Amino acid sequence: MISRVADHCFWYGRYVERAESTARLLSTTHNLALDAELEPAACWRPVVVVAGEEDAFKSRWGDDDGAFADGERVEQTLTWDADTGVSIRRSLEGARWNARSIREVVSIDAWESTNELHLYMRSDGARADFAERRFDFYRRIRAGTQLVLGQLRSTMLHDEPLDFIWLGVMLERVSQTARILDVHHHAITTGAPRHEVVATSLWLSLLRSLSGYEPFMKRHQGRVGSDTVIRFLIGEDRFPRSVAYCVHSAYERLCGIRPPTATDLPGGQTLEQLRILDELVRTQRNELHDGEDVHDLLTTVVDEAHAICDSLGKELLGHA
Amino acid sequence: MTLFADYRPLPGTFDEILDDDGARPPFRRVLEQLGRLTPDELARHQQLAELALLNQGVTFSVYSDNRGTEKIFPFCVMPRLVSAADFAHLEKGLGQRLRALGAFLDDIYDGQRILESGLVPPEMILGASTYRPTLRGVRPPGGVRIHIAGVDLIRDPEGTWRVLEDNLRTPSGVSYVVENRVISKRIFPRAFDLARVHRVDHYPTRLAETLRSVSPVASDDTTAVVLTPGPYNSAYFEHSFLARTMGLELVQAPDLFVDGDIAYVRTTRGPRRVHVIYRRTDEDFLDPDAFRPDSVLGVRGLMRAYAAGNVALANAPGNGVADDKAVYPFVPDMIRFYLGEEPVLAQVPTYVCARDDDRRYVLEHLAELVVKAVDEAGGYGMLMGPQASSAEIEDFRARIQAAPRRYIAQHRIELSTCPTWIGDRRQVAPRRVDLRPYVLTSREGQWVLPGGLTRVALVDGSYVVNSSQGGGSKDTWVLKGGAGL
Numbered sequence: 107m108i109s110r111v112a113d114h115c116f117w118y119g120r121y122v123e124r125a126e127s128t129a130r131l132l133s134t135t136h137n138l139a140l141d142a143e144l145e146p147a148a149c150w151r152p153v154v155v156v157a158g159e160e161d162a163f164k165s166r167w168g169d170d171d172g173a174f175a176d177g178e179r180v181e182q183t184l185t186w187d188a189d190t191g192v193s194i195r196r197s198l199e200g201a202r203w204n205a206r207s208i209r210e211v212v213s214i215d216a217w218e219s220t221n222e223l224h225l226y227m228r229s230d231g232a233r234a235d236f237a238e239r240r241f242d243f244y245r246r247i248r249a250g251t252q253l254v255l256g257q258l259r260s261t262m263l264h265d266e267p268l269d270f271i272w273l274g275v276m277l278e279r280v281s282q283t284a285r286i287l288d289v290h291h292h293a294i295t296t297g298a299p300r301h302e303v304v305a306t307s308l309w310l311s312l313l314r315s316l317s318g319y320e321p322f323m324k325r326h327q328g329r330v331g332s333d334t335v336i337r338f339l340i341g342e343d344r345f346p347r348s349v350a351y352c353v354h355s356a357y358e359r360l361c362g363i364r365p366p367t368a369t370d371l372p373g374g375q376t377l378e379q380l381r382i383l384d385e386l387v388r389t390q391r392n393e394l395h396d397g398e399d400v401h402d403l404l405t406t407v408v409d410e411a412h413a414i415c416d417s418l419g420k421e422l423l424g425h426a
Numbered sequence: 427m428t429l430f431a432d433y434r435p436l437p438g439t440f441d442e443i444l445d446d447d448g449a450r451p452p453f454r455r456v457l458e459q460l461g462r463l464t465p466d467e468l469a470r471h472q473q474l475a476e477l478a479l480l481n482q483g484v485t486f487s488v489y490s491d492n493r494g495t496e497k498i499f500p501f502c503v504m505p506r507l508v509s510a511a512d513f514a515h516l517e518k519g520l521g522q523r524l525r526a527l528g529a530f531l532d533d534i535y536d537g538q539r540i541l542e543s544g545l546v547p548p549e550m551i552l553g554a555s556t557y558r559p560t561l562r563g564v565r566p567p568g569g570v571r572i573h574i575a576g577v578d579l580i581r582d583p584e585g586t587w588r589v590l591e592d593n594l595r596t597p598s599g600v601s602y603v604v605e606n607r608v609i610s611k612r613i614f615p616r617a618f619d620l621a622r623v624h625r626v627d628h629y630p631t632r633l634a635e636t637l638r639s640v641s642p643v644a645s646d647d648t649t650a651v652v653l654t655p656g657p658y659n660s661a662y663f664e665h666s667f668l669a670r671t672m673g674l675e676l677v678q679a680p681d682l683f684v685d686g687d688i689a690y691v692r693t694t695r696g697p698r699r700v701h702v703i704y705r706r707t708d709e710d711f712l713d714p715d716a717f718r719p720d721s722v723l724g725v726r727g728l729m730r731a732y733a734a735g736n737v738a739l740a741n742a743p744g745n746g747v748a749d750d751k752a753v754y755p756f757v758p759d760m761i762r763f764y765l766g767e768e769p770v771l772a773q774v775p776t777y778v779c780a781r782d783d784d785r786r787y788v789l790e791h792l793a794e795l796v797v798k799a800v801d802e803a804g805g806y807g808m809l810m811g812p813q814a815s816s817a818e819i820e821d822f823r824a825r826i827q828a829a830p831r832r833y834i835a836q837h838r839i840e841l842s843t844c845p846t847w848i849g850d851r852r853q854v855a856p857r858r859v860d861l862r863p864y865v866l867t868s869r870e871g872q873w874v875l876p877g878g879l880t881r882v883a884l885v886d887g888s889y890v891v892n893s894s895q896g897g898g899s900k901d902t903w904v905l906k907g908g909a910g911l
Contacts, residue, residue, distance in 0.1 A: 109692040110681045207657045210670040266694065363694065371695050422694045424681070 109424030112270045114208045116423060119274025121201035126251035127282045128194050131156065132181050133244035134315040139177050142307050147171035150180045152289040157184055157192045185236065194247055198227050213261040216254055223250040266363055273359045280352035281411045283316060287339050288404040295332060295397050309335045316347050336400055341391030349407055350387050357384045376417040383410045429461045429854055433845060436856050440585045440842040443507055452509035452905060459617040465852045471613045472503045472847055478609055499602055500898030505610055506844045506859060506880040510907035516587060517874045519771030520865050522761060524575055524872055527592060527748045529764035531571045535562050535744060545763055546756045550780065553831065554753065556746030560716065564733045566742045568640025568869045573740035575865040581842035589773040590860065592749040595741060596706050599879040600629060600864050601664035602899050610901040623903040624876035630671035632866055632873060639868035640738040641701045650702035651677045651691060665706050679707065684727035689737040702738045709743040751800035751834050752778060774839060779830040788835040789826065792819045795835040812838060841889055846882055858883045861902065876904040
């Protein structure tokens with residue numbers, strides 16, 4: 107497989123996943139802000155931090171909490187702004203551009219759904235939905251991206267191109283989960299002690315922003331607390347957005363592309379990095395004694411995911 | 427024949443399908459069938475066809491729009507019919523023309539016998555920007571230079587086919603030939619069946635065979651790729667289409683590299699050798715070492731690998747000198763010189779402004795002539811004398827005097843017409859057309875695709891068929907010979 111084509115596959119997967127993730131995060135935070143009895147900045151600042159846009163917000167709208175207090179502005183920016191890397195618009199443009207660059211590789215069904223979603227974002231209808239039917243708007247974006255991910259799995263050959271797409275999805279997802287968890291964990295557990303009801307609503311919102319509410323309840327039957335939520339989102343093998351699941355799934359995909367025994371093929375370093383991270387998460391998930399441990403593990407995951415993408419680029423995707 | 431009952435050919439123009447007495451003999455039965463359609467049905471068919479093209483994403487990118495907007499190539503459902511006898515004539519004439527042009531390129535990049543003969547003025551060739559002196563003495567792998575040709579043909583008021591232009595570099599449009607056929611078969615199954623039309627969907631297979639035939643290694647061991655400038659190129663859909671239908675990888679220049687005069691593609695399993703490149707990039711951007719030192723595009727060292735015989739390029743670099751508009755007037759002489767034959771196909775009589783007599787005539791008759799800059803394509807850099815303002819004419823007079831070699835001139839030919847569906851008038855009316863058949867040349871010889879891209883000037887009275895300037899396309903039905911006509 108041509109490295110550039112693999113690169114487009116990888117980024118196609120990442121952008122689709124990113125669009126879904128941003129839409130979900132905005133939707134759940136919007137919901138939270140309506141009745142959480144929290145300062146607006148306390149709701150929205152974590153969203154901006156997760157998006158990696160904290161500095162950009164400060165330089166555009168001031169250094170204090172005021173920059174983050176305007177939820178409408180956060181939603182506008184992370185949905186429509188062409189200069190914001192993780193905005194839904196940019197993500198869908200990126201997904202569509204990458205898919206179009208490899209149309210001979212992507213299945214016609216997935217291509218058409220990607221194209222339609224991109225055309226929707228550019229339509230007046232999308233602006234109207236955003237203005238008047240905000241939840242429907244986010245739901246449509248999420249349903250559209252989920253459709254693409256499903257079509258990719260059900261209409262493409264299950265070989266290298268799909269492996270690269272899914273590797274992109276999983277590495278994007280693990281970074282998102284780790285960042286969301288780290289930022290929210292920090293926001294919830296530090297500062298003034300909160301009323302239990304408020305803390306619980308924050309944990310629930312965190313679960314929702316990772317599509318983990320119902321799966322969590324099935325495991326823990328309503329026992330919502332920092333311990334159980336964190337262990338679930340980091341270590342649950344069977345939850346498809348947990349750190350452990352994403353890292354292991356990424357490792358399996360890479361094994362398909364570059365088997366551990368095929369030592370003459372490129373990709374050995376990336377595979378080794380992923381194997382070590384997989385092992386680390388499996389060990390550490392049982393050793394989370396305090397907030398410091400959680401923060402350390404999540405920081406390592408974010409940094410390592412980044413380093414793994416770099417190695418992948420150099421070894422397999424033809425980056426200089 | 428209700429649909430064609432009010433159809434009248436334009437005065438002074440050859441209509442290919444009907445004359446004043448109705449359908450021409452080879453087309454009577456098909457036209458009877460098509461004529462039964464009502465305007466309502468045809469309008470619906472036209473709508474369905476356009477929707478199908480949109481959904482399939484059969485689009486081209488527009489140069490002037492840097493955001494990479496894509497548009498559909500306008501399509502007219504009414505097919506253009508070509509009789510078996512006409513196509514047999516074209517097949518023979520195109521084969522002859524391509525053999526002579528191939529011989530000319532072999533000669534001009536080797537002994538240059540034709541220049542010694544005095545038939546062609548040496549400065550016309552050696553002074554052309556399309557001539558590549560550095561390629562002299564380089565023999566292409568497989569001995570083929572014009573693997574894929576798209577020759578533009580028109581018909582004059584007598585119905586005589588004439589070559590308008592030879593495209594020997596990277597002719598495009600063949601994907602529309604295949605896609606248009608898919609749609610017209612769906613829309614007119616009965617008329618299509620009745621007409622007994624040659625198929626066109628095997629073009630990608632024949633192209634793949636052609637590419638493998640010039641490989642420096644055995645055909646089965648050959649890795650061939652399609653090289654595209656990328657998704658922003660106006661013909662990207664076609665590049666992707668050809669790669670998909672041939673089952674070849676679609677690559678961009680950064681995917682390739684050359685080491686030790688061998689070309690490789692970067693894959694996720696390390697470098698893999700490439701033997702044949704169907705390049706749809708301009709040759710200026712093939713190799714920064716060879717042609718454009720200022721360019722960062724291209725594959726460094728590719729021309730050396732090519733000269734060493736390690737990788738075949740289709741089409742061969744350097745072909746531009748044979749489809750140069752200033753060289754075109756000499757093609758009939760080339761046919762006589764290299765083949766010892768009389769040309770089968772006519773072409774358009776042409777004045778070469780570099781010649782004193784011709785230039786004098788052109789400058790005196792600018793208002794009657796079509797003047798073309800030799801180094802511009804797509805209908806740009808043209809003066810349509812009969813329609814031009816006096817300011818435009820004076821502008822071209824100055825340009826010709828300043829650089830005579832850059833210009834040629836021709837009398838305007840009344841292009842032939844075909845029945846075309848005019849949606850807003852809900853009727854069929856004559857519109858001007860041209861035809862681009864595709865000729866493949868492999869190591870074993872030539873093959874003409876029995877079909878071709880029919881471009882149609884959709885605007886009433888227009889002569890310009892280019893897609894960039896309001897032209898559309900039609901499916902071209904080449905009828906089989908024998909019984910049933």
